[in-house]
Amino acid sequence: MIEAPSFHAIAAMALTVVVFYMFVRGRISVEIISLLAIAIIAVGLYFFPMPHTQPTDGLQLAFSGFGHYALITICALMVMGRGLVVTGALEPAARLLERVFKVNLQLGLLLSLVLAFVLSMGVNNTPVLVLLIPIFVTLAVRGAMPASRTLMPLNASSLLGGMATTIGTSTNILVVSIAVDLGMREMGVFEFTPIVLAASVIALPYIWLVMPRMLRDNSPEKGQGQRWFSTHLRVPQTSMLIDKHFDEVVGMLPEEFRFDERPSGPFEAGQRFRVSGTHDALEEAVRLLKGQIAPGWVVNDVQRSATANSEDINVVEMVVTGDSRLVGRTLSTSGIANRYGVAVLGIHRPARLLGSEPDDIHGEIRISEGDVMLVMGLTPALAEFAQNDALLQLEGGREVPRRSKAVLAAAIMGVAVALASVGIPFYGSQGFYMLNVPIAIASLAGAIVMFLTGCVKFDRVGRALSGQVIVLVAASITIGRLILDSGAAGWLGEALSLGLQHLEPAGVIAAIMLFVTLLTNFASNATAATVGTPIAFAIANQLDLPPEPLVLAVLFGCNLCYATPIAYQTNMLIMAEGNYTFGDYVKTGVPLVLIMVTALSFLLARSYGM
Template sequence: MDSIILSLLILAAVTLLITQHIRAEVTALLIIATLAMTGMLTPEEAVSGFSSSATVTVAGMFILSAGLIRTGALDMAITFVLRFARESRRRLFLLFTALVPTLSAFANNTPIVVMMIPITLTVCRRLTISPSKLLMPINYLAILGGTCTLIGTSTNILVNDLSKSNGGPEFGIFEFSLLGILNLSIGVVYLYFLSDRLLPDRTPVILQSTQDRGGTFDTEVIVQAESSLIGQPVSAVFGKDAEVTILEIIRERDVLRSPIDPTTIIQPDDALIIHGTAKDIRNLISSVGVVLASAIEEGDAAKQQPGDTTLAEAVILSNSPYVGRRLSRIGLHRLYGVKVLGIERLGRPHRLLIRETRLKVGDVLLVQADVEGLVRLREAGGVMVVEEIQHTMVEREKAPIALAIMVGVVTLAAFNVFPIVSLTLTGAALMLLTRCLRLSEATQAMNTSVLLLMAGTIPLGLAMIKTGLAFDIAHHFLSIIGSTQPWVVIGGIYFLTMVFTSFFSNTATAALMVPVALGVATEVGMDPVPLMIAIIFGASSCFATPISYQTNLMVLGPGGYTFKDFVRIGLPLNLVLWVFATIAIPIFFPP
C-alpha cells in the first residue's frame, strides 16, 4: 500500500515540478509533509534532507562562489580573455572554452553564468557580434565544466551523498575528472563546428534598443483622465502610418482584440496593449498623456520621472521573491524607480495584462530606470539585471583572500584531509570572517529553491528504498531494456536520467534515480559505481530545453533565443554525449 501511495506522490510531485503551477520550494515542503503524515517515514527521517551533508555542502558552495565574484577574484582571467580576443569570434569562443569550464568546475554554475552574461553583451557590442552566437555556448560550457569535479554542481554532490548514505560508493573530488574532461572536449568540438550554423543571428531587445535597430516589443499603457487620446477614434492615433500599433483595448471587463474597429473611441482608464520600438513608445507616452501600466502599483498611479534613464533586461531567477506574484504588487517603481515596458516568456512577448501578470522563473522584464535604480534592483536580489555595462561594487583588495580560501578548500578536499562538508562550511565562514562577503550577500547567494528542493527530494529517495518501490522500478526497468549487459544498463540509466532532467529539476531527477540505480545494481549483480557516474553525467545533459536548467532560462532573453533554438542545438548534443557516455563509462569504471 505504501508503494502505491508513494508512486502517486512521486507522480504528483513530478507533475507540479514540470507545470510549475506552484513554486518548487512549496512542492518540496509538500513532499516532506506527506511522507511524515502518511507514516512512510518518521518525522526525523522526513526532515533529514535539511541536515544532509549534501544540502549543507551546496549551501557552502553558493557562499564560496559568491565570495569569488564579490571580490572580483575572477576578473583577472576575464580581462585576459578580452585582451586576446581581438576581433575574432572564433578566438573569443576558444578563450571562453578555456575560462568558463575551469571556473564552473570549482564554482557554482549559476553565478558564473550571471557574471558572464553582461560581459558577453559588452564584448558582442564592441566586436559587432550577435550575442545569440555566444551566450548559449557559454552556458553549455559552464554546464559541461560542472561535470569535471565532484563540487562542480549541486547534483554531483547530491548523488554522492545519496549513494554513500544508501550503502553505495563515495567519490573523491577528482575521481571522474578525466571522464568529465573528455565529455567537455566532445561538447567543445560540437559547439565549435556547429553552433555558428545552428544558432540564430539575433540581437536581443536590450541591444536592439541601444543600437537603434528598431527592436520591437509589446507593452501596456493606461489612458489617464487628462490624455489627449480621450474621445478620439483609434484610427486617428494608431492608423496605418503610425509608428506604434495597437493590439488590444481592455475596458473594464471587456477586451477588444485585433483587428480593432478603427472607429472605436478611446475612453479614460482604457488599458491599451501596444507594439513598437522603445523610442516610439516613449515618444507616445510623453506626448499623449498615457502612463505605463507597470508604473501603477497597488492602485496608485505613480508619476513618471523625467531624467537620464537606460534600458535593461531583468531576468527573474529561481530564488526570486517575485515568482508567483503580480507585477502590480511587487513595487518595482515605488522602491527602485524601475518601470517595466514589456515581458518576454520563453522567448515570446507576453501580451496579457502586464500589471496583472504573475511572474515565473526565467521571465525577462524589459525595464527602464536610471543607473542608480538598476543598481539597487540588482543588489536587492532575485533578478539578474542585464545592461551593456555591469555596475557592480566589488572589494578588489579582498580578491587574494577569497582566492586563497577557495584554493585551500579544493586542495584539502583533493587529498581527503577533511570531509567536503566540513571544508565548505569552514570556507564559507572564512569568507564572512574576512569580510570578503557580507552576511546579507551570503544569504542572497544561497539559492533557496535548490536547497529546499534537495531537502524535499532526499527523503523521497529514502522512502523509495524503505518501501521497496526503488527495487520494483528497477525490476520493471530491466524488463523494458531486455538485457542485463552492463553497457546496456549504463546507457539505459543515463538515457532515463537525461530525459527526466530535460523537463524538471536535475536535483529531483538525481534523487529519484539514485535509489533506482542501486536497485538495478543489486538485481543485476554489478558494481553501482558506473551507474552513479551515469546519473551524474545524465543529470547534466540538460541542453535540449530552456526549462531543464536555471542557467538556460537566464540566457534565453539576453540571447534572444526561443524554445526551438534549444531543441535545435541541444537535442543533438544530448544524444552525442549519451552515446559517448554509454561507451566510455564502462571503460573508465568497469562494472
C-alpha cells in the same frame, strides 16, 4: 514478476511527473510550483503517513530541504561569488578573456569550454563554476557574448570534465566506493578518462556551436540602446596620455567611447577634452588612460567619506525635471559637488526639437529638462541631492567595486577552492596527509570570512541570493527524498532489471545509464548513485557480464545532469545569473544527454569487449 508499487511510490512518481510538466510549461512561476509541491507532500504525508512513520515525520521530510547542506552550500557559494564581483577581484581575468573574445567570439567560447573541462577533471566542478560565473557575467556586460548563452555551455563542459576522473565529483567517489564494498576492484583515477575524452569530442561541437544558438539573449538590456553621456576628460599628472599623440591611444579605447575634441599636439597635464560614451565605456577609458571625468577633489572626498562611514559608493542615473533649480545652469555654476558631496560623471542629452536652447555655454554643458545625469556618491548624499534639486532617480544603479578588498576576496575564494579540491594538510599517526574538507564546510567558511572582512556586507546579502533558486532547491531535495523513502526508486530499478535480459550488452549499458540519468535529473545524483550502483552490480551477475562497464554506466549517468536545474548544484548556480527558465534546461539538456548516452554506451561496450 515484481510486486506492484506501493501507494506512496505511485504518488511520488505521479507528483514528480506533474511538477516536471508544470515546470516545463512555464505558465506558473517556479517559486509557486515549488512551494505547492512542498505543501502537497507535507499535507499528504501528515494525513497518509508512510509505513512505520508518524505524521510529524512527513512534515519533517517535506521541509527538510530548507535546512539541507546542499542549499546552505549553494547560498554560501552565491555569497562568495558576490564578494568577487563587488570587489572587482576578477576584472583582470575578465579583461584577459575579453581580449580573446574580441579576436573571435567563437574562439573565446571554445577556449573557455576547454578550460572549464580541464579544470574540472582535477578540481571539483562546483568551485570551478563559482570562479567562472562572475567572469562571464562581467564579460557579458563588457559586450562579449550574453551570459545566458555562455553559462549553460560552460556548466555542461565542466560536468563533462568532472565525469572524466574518479575525483572529478563527489558522486564519482561515492559510486566507486559503493562498488568496492560490493566486491568490485578499486578503479584508478584516470582509468576511464579515455572513454570520456572520446565521448566529449563528439559532444563538444554541440555544446560549442549549437547550444548557445538554442538559448535566448536574456540580458536585461536586450532591445534597449545604452545611454551615451557627455563629459570632460581631465589629464592629471599621473595620466598615461602625457606626451602621447592622439593616434597613439585611439586604438586602445573602447568601441563605445569617443573624443569629441582632440588635441593638435601631444597631450599635456591639466588639459581637458569633451568626450562621450556609455557608462561602461567611460569607466574603461578612465582606467586605461588614467584620466578623470570628474574633478579629482570631489572623487577623493567621496572615497574618503565611504571609507570613514564604511559605506558603498553608488553610481546612479537621475533625470532632471522641469522644477529643478539646475535647469539652465552648467555643472560649474550649479554647486552640486560643494552642496551634496557627489560627483556628476556625465550628462545624457535626449534628442531635442528644432529651435531648442543651445546645448552648452563656453564649452560647459547647460543642463536642461529631461537630461539624465550620471552621478556618483554615497546613498544618503544621492538621496538628498535628488530630493532637494527635484531629480528622479532611475532604476539600475550600480555599486563601485571596492577594489581595496579585491586581493582579499580573491584570496578567500582561492583558499576555499583549495580546501574543497585538495584538502588541508594534517599530521596523524600515519604521518602527513591531506584531510578532505567538504565543499559545504569550505564554502560556508569562505562566506563567513567574506562577511567578517567586509568583502560582502550583511545588508547587501539579499542581492547575492536568489529566492527562486532557494525555493527550487528545497523542493528538489524534498522530492528526491520522497522518491527514495517511498520505494519508488527501488521499484523502478527492479522493473528495469526484468527487461534487460534480451538486450545486447551496449543496450544494457544504455538502459542502465538512462535509468540513472532519469533519477539524477528528477531526484539527486546521490540518490541515483545509492540506488543505481547495487542494481548495476546485480544485473551484471544475473546476465554474466563484467561489472565494471555497468558500474561506469551508473557513474556516467549520475553526471548526465543537464536536463533540469534541480539535477545538480551548479545548474542552480547558473540559473539566476543566466536568467534561465526550466524549459531552457530541458531544451538544451535532453539532446546532450542522448548524445552522451549513445557515445558512452558504444565506447564502454567496445572498451570491455562486450
